[in-house]
Amino acid sequence: MDLSAIDPILLLASLIVASTPILLAALGELVAERAGVLNLGVEGMMITGAICGFAIAVNTGSPFIGFVAAALGGAVLSLLFGLLTQVALANQVASGLALTLFGLGLSALLGQGYQGIKPPPTRSLDIPVLSDLPVVGRILFSHDLMVYLALALVAAVWAMLKYTRAGLILRAVGENHDAAHALGLKVVLVRLLAILFGGACAGLGGAYLSLVRVPQWTEGMTAGYGWIALALVVFASWKAGRVLLGAWLFGGISVLQLNLQPTGIPIPVEYLSMSPYLITILVLVIMSGDKSRAPGSLGRTFHASQ
């Protein structure tokens, strides 16, 4: 066993990269859930985003256009879920599962012929002075634009929910849709927008996986990241700031176990690979005592019939 092979600075830097996909997906799901919508299709939207982003980036040569396409792809897929649950009033759990199964199939179909290709590299920002700082520079200031965009998005969602009227409307719709409807708020419209935002974020997260983190396309490459993102929202008690904390925790675990694998640590690789999932379960158990934070109308179908 040789633990000295692990460079702590590199570890922290890759932690931030590893946490970005889950952070984006969880943040989108957080907004949807605060509007009262439980979308279990995150995994499906993520993998669709992963292949849309990958294919477009390969074909255009521009990772930026790839990311835009991924967000669009995720949003379009989430619109299917939105129509199903908000217009056709279908069960949200069943519809979310349908979205995941559909997304996995769709991505496998779209991804034909993209296996084993390298995507165009996403350049990391070179911020003068800051990037050259010792230690901190490599951990915090030498990533690509998406990392900072994700962080900015956390702040934006937090501020939107806490300080703006739009955030208040979103929360009202999520807490009690009947009361919100009686106040004249457009429940269905607000929820559709929240679902679309969630889809776009999940798509971005998926594309970050296929374009930066891995970076290549393999079938089923999200490997449960979408589900971990769902767990993260529970872990975060539906708060934006805590999603960031949770994403770093999971990013840290997955990076750590990857770094431990070649050190000859006396734990089989398979057991190390299990650890992110087991820790997700553990965290869910610890957090499940506190149900009070969940939005009041979460997962319930709204129909203005009364």
Added chain:
Amino acid sequence: MLKLERRPQPSRTWSALAPVLAVLITMIAGGAMFAALGQDPVEAIRTIFWEPLFGEFAFYYRPQLLVKAAPLILIAIGLALGFRANIWNIGAEGQYIIGALTGAGVGLAFYPTESALIFPLMVLAGALGGWAWAMIPAFLKVRFGTNEILVSLMLVYVAEQLLAKMSLGLLRNPEGRGFPGSRNLRDYPSAHNAEIFADTGIHWGVVAATIAVIFAYILLTRHLLGFHIRLAGQAPRAARFAGVAPARLVLICLGISGALAGLAGMFEVAGPAGQINIEFNVGYGFTAIIVAFLGRLHPIGILLAGLLMALTYIGGEAAESNLGLPAAAIQMFQGMLLFFLLAVDVLTHFRLRWKSAEVA
């Protein structure tokens, strides 16, 4: 304006009609998708739905239908019990893997002893393994109130890693010259889940699936527990007043579905698959979710839906080899089916009405 108006009672006609309509719409949308892939849509649909049943090679495909339908039906029957009571076990894939591991493990432990007792023991071990794996989310749900959807799903990935570890480690064939994978149970008569009637595809898993359908039908229509399951799903508050213990229901529903999924895995590994290896699981646990919904969570419906879904698997393989249709197209086709079903289902609970615009 077109408005949805809630029906006082869910429409029985639409409830029965919705799956049929969904299948038809999926065929049309699927045909469009196949056309987009550069295939003749009519030919593709015919290859998938007609060829395996009545085509030239039907004698080969028909037994396959039962082989593929059996695990789907076994798993879906268990899932449907839980879904009816709003208990969402979506980790059947994991319970299926663990059932195969424990079932095959018991069989391989006795190798090369021959005894008529080995196969029944393996069946028991498979059911117990699946049950135990499902008890993890059940216990956490009952004791701590943890969300069973996420826990059962996470355990699928854990089970997959365990499968990899077992096929490279404990269960690896010692005479396999270092290749991953266990001994082939088909070469071990006492442990082989052989066809009961030659060339029919009927193995013990098919028998078990048939029994499960009958058992679930009686449970849901004639037994108090079945009534409690339905009550808990439709009116949780009323169920509480009627003395239904939600915790007990969680343990029972997850337990039954886990045991059935474990059985499915065990029958699969001892028969059609033959051995434990990394590619053992092919997603039956997830497709069974579609089967359960398409069958309206009703045992007879699930029987039909399972056969239909098995047909898409086999037809998909036929289309893959005959027409070069990508395998992923069938996966997407199956996903589409659930989508359209959920969309059409709105008509079961609501009625479309023209209404003049008013202030809501």
